[in-house]
Amino acid sequence: MTMRLVAAELVDSRQILPGQWLQSFHAPELASGSRAGQFVHVRTGDYSGLVLRRPFSINTADPATGIITLHFRMVGRGTEWMTRVREGERLDMLGPLGRPFEVDPRSHHLLLIAGGLGMAGVRMLADEAIRDGRGITILFGALSASHVYPSSLLPDEVEYVVATDDGSLGHHGYVTELVPDYEAWADQAFACGPQPMLARLAQLAAGRRDRLGVAKLGRKRGGGKSDPLGSAAARRKSFLQVSMEQTMGCAVGACLGCTVIGVEGPLRVCREGPVFAAEEIAWPASA
Numbered sequence: 001m002t003m004r005l006v007a008a009e010l011v012d013s014r015q016i017l018p019g020q021w022l023q024s025f026h027a028p029e030l031a032s033g034s035r036a037g038q039f040v041h042v043r044t045g046d047y048s049g050l051v052l053r054r055p056f057s058i059n060t061a062d063p064a065t066g067i068i069t070l071h072f073r074m075v076g077r078g079t080e081w082m083t084r085v086r087e088g089e090r091l092d093m094l095g096p097l098g099r100p101f102e103v104d105p106r107s108h109h110l111l112l113i114a115g116g117l118g119m120a121g122v123r124m125l126a127d128e129a130i131r132d133g134r135g136i137t138i139l140f141g142a143l144s145a146s147h148v149y150p151s152s153l154l155p156d157e158v159e160y161v162v163a164t165d166d167g168s169l170g171h172h173g174y175v176t177e178l179v180p181d182y183e184a185w186a187d188q189a190f191a192c193g194p195q196p197m198l199a200r201l202a203q204l205a206a207g208r209r210d211r212l213g214v215a216k217l218g219r220k221r222g223g224g225k226s227d228p229l230g231s232a233a234a235r236r237k238s239f240l241q242v243s244m245e246q247t248m249g250c251a252v253g254a255c256l257g258c259t260v261i262g263v264e265g266p267l268r269v270c271r272e273g274p275v276f277a278a279e280e281i282a283w284p285a286s287a
């Protein structure tokens with residue numbers, strides 16, 4: 001899988017939620033070479049002519065049509081500029097970047113947990129899992145009903161469960177409160193969202209074996225030698241993998257502007273991540 005600089009042609013652009021956009025680009029090289037969890041670095045402009053680059057999770061990638069989609073919130077000049085790009089125009093995209101989610105071949109049931117725009121970080125994994133015959137439940141949390149990711153944009157096979165902070169749709173409360181109902185069903189979990197949400201999920205994952213009574217998967221998978229922290233093999237065996245959202249500068253590992261604290265030292269989200277096994281991260285103790 002090689003990183004490429006491609007000229008991606010905008011083929012569709014729509015606002016799917018207040019301030020949130022879904023854009024489709026024709027970029028066959030990215031559509032066939034990307035995996036769930038990876039991202040692209042997009043060169044944007046603004047009206048002063050300033051060039052900016054922004055990282056975006058690859059939301060979906062369809063090798064058959066050559067289309068990738070990006071889902072983003074309009075938060076500043078770069079993303080505002082993107083919402084004004086017209087169909088047929090081309091954007092420079094560098095990608096695919098970063099390390100993908102790793103699914104254990106023995107996992108039949110995947111639990112995806114997303115908070116807000118975190119849906120963009122896990123969305124593609126649903127397509128990959130369905131392609132591979134796995135069961136998928138997505139737990140999604142948002143402020144209120146008007147911020148809930150539309151179910152019409154998800155594959156029919158997905159079980160979709162929603163929590164809202166104000167109770168206007170689904171469970172009244174945090175999405176993390178839904179997790180205990182699914183932890184026995186799920187073979188692995190994958191999450192993207194605000195850091196407090198991820199920290200809480202890491203805490204739940206750490207206590208899961210005890211709550212379930214047996215080291216259900218750990219015993220099967222743990223056998224003998226352990227894989228080095230940070231390796232794809234270690235992620236594959238981990239119950240919980242998280243995609244970290246972090247401000248980025250260079251996106252290729254050079255500027256150190258994207259570091260998070262890992263249990264063995266600083267980690268660059270753009271290079272060692274954005275996907276990490278939950279055990280790799282030094283979570284704040286207060287979660």
Ligand code: FES
Pocket residue numbers: 247248249250251252253254255256257258259268269270271
């Ligand atoms: S963004 Fe520069 S090192 Fe990650």
